[in-house]
Amino acid sequence: MDAVSTQLLVVILVGLIICSAFFSSSETGMLSLNRYRLRHLVKKEHKGATLASNLLARPERLIGVILIGNNLVNILIAMVGTAIAERYLSEWAVIVVAPIALTLILLVFAEVTPKSIAAIFPERIAFPASYVLQPLLLLLYPFVLVVNAISNGLARLAGIDLAKAKLSDHLRPEELRTVVDEAGELIPDHHQGMLLNVLDLEKATVEDIMIPRNEVIGIDLDDDIEDIMELIRSTEYTRLPVFEGDINNVVGVLHLRNAARFIQGDNSTVTHDSIREHCSEPYFIPESTPLPTQLMNFQQQKRRTAIVVDEYGEVQGIATLVDLLEEIVGDFSTDTAEDSEPDITECEDDWFLIDGSTSIRDINRQLGWTLSTDGPKTLNGIIVEYLESIPDALVSFEVGNYRFEIVELTETRIEKAKVLEISLQA
Ligand SMILES: Nc1ncnc2c1ncn2[C@@H]1O[C@H](COP(=O)(O)OP(=O)(O)OP(=O)(O)O)[C@@H](O)[C@H]1O
């Protein structure tokens, strides 16, 4: 040892500490990489990102090579440090001083500082490091495999299968929600809202967005041709379901563009049969279809209006592509009828006058309320379910946090009710 000069030993020691810092920082850097950003960079063919991503594909090997390197270097540091100390100190002093001094040096220069920096700038550390780690992995491959095999074996003794417990890098929907939610400034508010709506689409079915049968404007072929013509002229809608006597007997959907071809001012040429001829086949869908599925179906079938049926095949209403898209992007407001008479109007003292047919989802969304959407879909439904009958007087009652007051009712349904959210007073 005396043949080697002390200066050279110090240079070697510094070099080893730098190596140790490299291993420590690349370990933290590699494991702190943002997986989504990494995938994005890989797609854009970023070289360092691609290398890092390949290394991360087998985390046990990556960690193996880093730890083998790091430990080897740290042991060398201890040996060289001891050799230097031996030149100046007595045997006992070396045993006391060298470990303390080396631990401090290793902690500060080879562990804490490099790891802290790597945690803040993972990409700047991990991408260049990948260029070194990749060939190093090839070089140390036999050792890595042996170390992995032994540690897998030990883990199995403890009842853990490391090979199978692969890091799952698939986001679950709730996690994706959190990512979008926390993106904050990075995504404009409006886009953020749409993304969240897309994620929520999963939770709703066709039943939640359909126009209930009693609100559907359609052509009854049992009506006189005069009445039908009057309806066609006056309606604001472009696609009308056509049925015989009852909406359950739908024969098709009439597009008024087609109607324009055969209606030329003169009613005498129009017959029930000619209307029937110009209808397109009805497109039936179950009310329980999840909205994302229905969106795909609308696209594949190239349809915009569907007839919604329940489990017994009874027609419940119609669902349109526009209404489904509104779930994502918000109101298009093409429905002029809707604008002319709002379903919800504010009255005095935080009471709201609400149409019985208004959907609970709409009420919750517009007023920020939390009425239960598990049961009935409309305000009328909620009230009738609670009272277990259609009342014959204008009763008022409380359910949960809400006070209801029936304002207008018919023999079959509640037309209008006032609702108040009872504030949670202490
Ligand atoms: N026959 C109908 N009966 C009741 N509501 C309908 C009917 N057709 C469409 N709607 C509703 O009117 C709104 C506008 O829908 P949409 O724009 O698809 O129909 P449109 O205005 O008749 O057609 P377009 O705009 O393509 O000419 C939607 O909210 C939809 O649910």
Ligand SMILES: [Mg+2]
């Ligand atoms: Mg329209």
